[in-house]
Amino acid sequence: MLFSISACSTSDDKVIYSAYKPVLMDNAKLTTDVFLLPAQENKTITLMRQMGNYLLALDYGLGIHVIDVSNPDLPIKKSFYQIPACIDFEVKGNTVYANNYRDFITIDFNTITAPIILKREANAFDITIKTIDGLKVHNKLKELPPNTTIISYEKI
């Protein structure tokens, strides 16, 4: 609604902004709240990789769904590994390499029910999380509370 009102009153009324709004997280939790959770519903899957009998599906900025596809006719969601502001990952063997916001983390998935962070390189990346559709967020939706960071985007 704010969107529509402002569209009338400003000079940029021809502009189409993003259909997404930011998902925020407290700065203090950005690199500490990396852990395994029960299986979650998909929100925005942007990347998939294979790890043995598992399909790993990245939920943009939120973390990785762990899906057992050993029986391809009956895939089973096993868990969700939360990685705030994760937008890219790769897999080698049972190791996952991912960004956790600006940090680079190496995660041992040998025990699928208890992944372990083996290594963390702080501030390896210099990123801000972009909207999924590549469009700008309206200023009124972009104002952040203090000490928070955008980790993902969800549809308005």
Next chain:
Amino acid sequence: MKLNLIFCLLLLGALACGKKDIGPQLQTDNSPNSLNFGLIGINQNNLFLNKVNDVTAYDFNGNQIKILNTYNRSKYNSIMVKDSFLAISNQDLVLYKMSNTGTLTEVTKTNYLYNSYTTSDLILKDTLMILLNNRFLSNVRTYYSNAESRVLSAYVFNNAKNTITAYTKGALSNLNASSFVLYQDSILFFMNNKVNKCNLNDANPIISSFDGFNPVNDMTTSICIGDRLYTSNSKTIFGFAYANNKLTAKGEIK
């Protein structure tokens, strides 16, 4: 109820305001240091990180080995790695061939220079290289070339707002695809109502349609595991089996 009414009135007002518009304009988020993928690349030997001001090779224990390339980050940088090829995208996409010692040699620009801010996937199939830029359906471009001879060959895919133009040795056809994936010996193009395939083993690949594919819109990412194809339209991952030139739906993961 009252709130709904107010909302409708405001919405109508806004729409009425919009009538005087010449036309909507997209406002792309082109702020510096803004990415949505392309941070980490991998090949058989190393990891490659798209870091603050450089691309650095890592071993699989997560240790730095060598800085391969430095740059001033001013736009979207993203990297892609496949086998001995490394592509770095800023405003332009630059393709490098990596030596065993990590020395980068730029591949001749003429055949691959595109005004591409984002790149998402690089697939090497024998001597064929495919760059896929469509993960987020943005106005980026895709091409498919013979990397070894460094000559742009069979196809050029121009993916602009879900539209692909496929050039086949002079022949031109327009497709409306939203995603691609390499599947067995073919590239699959996901369409609104079907999926087409292009067999890479053919000297002159011909695009043909799969039967038995359920319409799925807004594909964003796909992967093949064994004889199964998994493809996602954001919220749902669809599984398909391929046999006898047919893709058969095999369940959904939500």
